[in-house]
Amino acid sequence: MAGYVARRLLDAALGVLGVTTIAFLAIRLSGDPVALLVTEYATPEDIARVRRTLGLDQPLWVQYARFLADALRGNFGESLRFIKPAAPLVYSALPATVQLAAAALLVALAVALPLGMVAGVRRGSAIDGAAIVLATLGQSMPYFWLGILLIMVFAVRLQWLPAFGSESWRHLILPALTLAMTPMARIARIVRSGMVEVLTQDYIRTAHAKGLRASAVVVRHALPNLAIPLVTLLALDFGTLLGGAVVTETIFAWPGVGRLVVQAIQSRDYPVVQAVVFYLATAVVLINLTLDVIYARLDPRVRYG
Amino acid sequence: MSTVQRVAVLVAIVLLWTTVRGTSAPPAAAQGPNRLVVGIGSIPNTPDPHLDSTANALPAYATLFEKLVATDGKGGFRGVLARSWRPVDPTTWEFVLHSGVRFHNGMSLTADDVKFTIERILDPATRSPWLGRISAIERVEVTGPLTFRIVTRGPFAPLLQGLTVVDILPAAYFQERGPAGFAAAPVGTGPFVFGEWHRQDRMVVRANPGYWRGRPRLDEVVFRAIPEDSTRVAGLETGELDVGVLVPPEQVDRLKARGLQLGTVNLGQGMVVNLRSNVPGPLQQRKVRQALNYAVDKEAILQSILRGYGRILDGQVVGPDAFGHNANLKPYPYDLPRARRLLAEAGLGGGFEVTFHGTIGRYTKDKEIEELVIGQLAEIGVRARLEIVEGGVYIQRHIARTLGPLWIWAWQYFPAMDADLPLNFFTCAGVGNFFCSRDFDELFAQSRREMDASRRRALLQRVALLVREEAPVIFLVQTPGIYAAQSRVKGFAWRPDYLMDLHRVEVGPR
Numbered sequence: 141m142a143g144y145v146a147r148r149l150l151d152a153a154l155g156v157l158g159v160t161t162i163a164f165l166a167i168r169l170s171g172d173p174v175a176l177l178v179t180e181y182a183t184p185e186d187i188a189r190v191r192r193t194l195g196l197d198q199p200l201w202v203q204y205a206r207f208l209a210d211a212l213r214g215n216f217g218e219s220l221r222f223i224k225p226a227a228p229l230v231y232s233a234l235p236a237t238v239q240l241a242a243a244a245l246l247v248a249l250a251v252a253l254p255l256g257m258v259a260g261v262r263r264g265s266a267i268d269g270a271a272i273v274l275a276t277l278g279q280s281m282p283y284f285w286l287g288i289l290l291i292m293v294f295a296v297r298l299q300w301l302p303a304f305g306s307e308s309w310r311h312l313i314l315p316a317l318t319l320a321m322t323p324m325a326r327i328a329r330i331v332r333s334g335m336v337e338v339l340t341q342d343y344i345r346t347a348h349a350k351g352l353r354a355s356a357v358v359v360r361h362a363l364p365n366l367a368i369p370l371v372t373l374l375a376l377d378f379g380t381l382l383g384g385a386v387v388t389e390t391i392f393a394w395p396g397v398g399r400l401v402v403q404a405i406q407s408r409d410y411p412v413v414q415a416v417v418f419y420l421a422t423a424v425v426l427i428n429l430t431l432d433v434i435y436a437r438l439d440p441r442v443r444y445g
Numbered sequence: 446m447s448t449v450q451r452v453a454v455l456v457a458i459v460l461l462w463t464t465v466r467g468t469s470a471p472p473a474a475a476q477g478p479n480r481l482v483v484g485i486g487s488i489p490n491t492p493d494p495h496l497d498s499t500a501n502a503l504p505a506y507a508t509l510f511e512k513l514v515a516t517d518g519k520g521g522f523r524g525v526l527a528r529s530w531r532p533v534d535p536t537t538w539e540f541v542l543h544s545g546v547r548f549h550n551g552m553s554l555t556a557d558d559v560k561f562t563i564e565r566i567l568d569p570a571t572r573s574p575w576l577g578r579i580s581a582i583e584r585v586e587v588t589g590p591l592t593f594r595i596v597t598r599g600p601f602a603p604l605l606q607g608l609t610v611v612d613i614l615p616a617a618y619f620q621e622r623g624p625a626g627f628a629a630a631p632v633g634t635g636p637f638v639f640g641e642w643h644r645q646d647r648m649v650v651r652a653n654p655g656y657w658r659g660r661p662r663l664d665e666v667v668f669r670a671i672p673e674d675s676t677r678v679a680g681l682e683t684g685e686l687d688v689g690v691l692v693p694p695e696q697v698d699r700l701k702a703r704g705l706q707l708g709t710v711n712l713g714q715g716m717v718v719n720l721r722s723n724v725p726g727p728l729q730q731r732k733v734r735q736a737l738n739y740a741v742d743k744e745a746i747l748q749s750i751l752r753g754y755g756r757i758l759d760g761q762v763v764g765p766d767a768f769g770h771n772a773n774l775k776p777y778p779y780d781l782p783r784a785r786r787l788l789a790e791a792g793l794g795g796g797f798e799v800t801f802h803g804t805i806g807r808y809t810k811d812k813e814i815e816e817l818v819i820g821q822l823a824e825i826g827v828r829a830r831l832e833i834v835e836g837g838v839y840i841q842r843h844i845a846r847t848l849g850p851l852w853i854w855a856w857q858y859f860p861a862m863d864a865d866l867p868l869n870f871f872t873c874a875g876v877g878n879f880f881c882s883r884d885f886d887e888l889f890a891q892s893r894r895e896m897d898a899s900r901r902r903a904l905l906q907r908v909a910l911l912v913r914e915e916a917p918v919i920f921l922v923q924t925p926g927i928y929a930a931q932s933r934v935k936g937f938a939w940r941p942d943y944l945m946d947l948h949r950v951e952v953g954p955r
Contacts, residue, residue: 172841186577189569222490223572288675296682303679304671393671395646406836
């Protein structure tokens, strides 16, 4: 077990290195921040001076070596836009995004688990139809469209909730709903199909034959078997959630990492983009690693070879 | 199931933890009668006014800080902290400050503060984006408590336009606190004092009771960063915002129907299609450039895309709000036969193919305007291929001269409101230059040496005439700044220089 975890940690480190290297190259190859740092009225001398100050006049491999050496010490350089160290900028924006993603995940689970279960047990019923519609819609609705729709209905028309901002729990509801829709649809779908499959198994028939109540059969015997695909899905969806947060945060003026990185990319703020990619990649990799370890607890058949 | 439960509990704990993370009192809705909540695309990147030159930062900074001079909206300059100024010789200007001006910390404004401020921006280590605007300044000489001289490297007549972006900071306070300390508790001479600043979220300023021109009527102003247009409009509809700027033209009727006051201003920003004429190709011929101008129906852009908001450019890149605007010039009329004739005279009767670089979301309705212009150019046989370039790369490629031969561009001349600013880029040696005329260069250089304001204005007007004839660009429109305010807001107006005069604004009871 310890050997397995060590090996997976090494894999994880390589994964993070790979992702940050791609980000390092992609952001540099796609644009130069200097033109955006000076006003459009700058002279070529101004531009050359700024480039020198930022070390951007060095060859790419020198910049990369410096970046790696600094990154290992948790130093991602200074944001070109905010003129502040990049890493603390990311830390300070992180709680808002974690809050949003956690709320979205909670909403998704709260709706999708019962819905998927009932739909699976009562196949062909109205609830099953509703679950299928939700799953299709939820996965095909773009975040920006859904977000604006929710604002129109719940903020503008009904005046129940604020349209933007992050000051209270009421501000959290609409963005969390927006972000929840995709994972909600995916979870409902996988719970439903898992349930349908499990219910045909012999041990379910045995459970029924023992005279257990139908609800007990579903909750005690069928549901635990859905845990593995569900945990897999949650791990994969964590990355999707962070991606969705980028759009959702922009629509709802939510001051999280998503908005930070959108603006950083637009202004080619290399240090901030690199820091965000590093931390998010690390988070995704660690969560996947943790869930892999959880597998073993869930399913004794999983072996660490 | 137990693991799923555990994950859910973990998520719930995280949620609770982040919910109780330190949040201050909600400033979202306008609660008190005298608080104004302004919705704008972004707020300053930092409370330090020397470090952010983005347009949306300007109105927020202007509540806390003041400049030596400002534009008067009619193509002239007025003193703000400077009571008077005059050129002493071609490289020296003498300024006198108002007496009795106090910073928010109680210190009096002196010439030493001006010297410190200008030197700070000129110091490359500050990394001020405004450096380029005042880099002609060699030094500042303090000649008395309220008097100083600005010495330029050579004759530099447009000095005042550079000074319209220089926010004066308190030297002693800044030196005592350092840059980080200053950004945490910034101090200026403006009508409002610093309250709060939350990155990418909001900035709050409060009335300065000791303001040297009288206390503002508002008690508090909150600038909310709302990047998405639809969300800003929704915020106006729900009443969460008192004022919202850059309302899309198609949302105007909707807001009017809800009883909001709608206003529009022609911002100091001339939208054109730049034509690269300093490389071999059809655009080297003046007749071809003129033909393109005759082929575009500016009225159609104004009416069908901008819904009547904005103003057709009259053959120059600035409007009547700018120093150097020539009121005698007329827009190129929409005249297809003439356009075809000019093309034929240039030996290009069959038209030609050309690349057109465009943007989406960089300027108001840019994509729609690009498509309309391309459709109209096709009428005279000019087949333009639209290639959209991502915003972060656009300026860079403009400077590197890899856009075009045709590309959409807005020549921004706010907040300085001086034709000198955009025209500087039409010189043969201009940054990202795309046009070269010896006559232009000579006349323009002359205007920069002319220290007498009225003679400089006359020279810039001659430059404008020459530019209209040479047609280095397709002149389109001065872009509109549409804004909306709740009916309870009194006295709000947005200005062509992108600033808001909030000193006299009032908010009535809800």
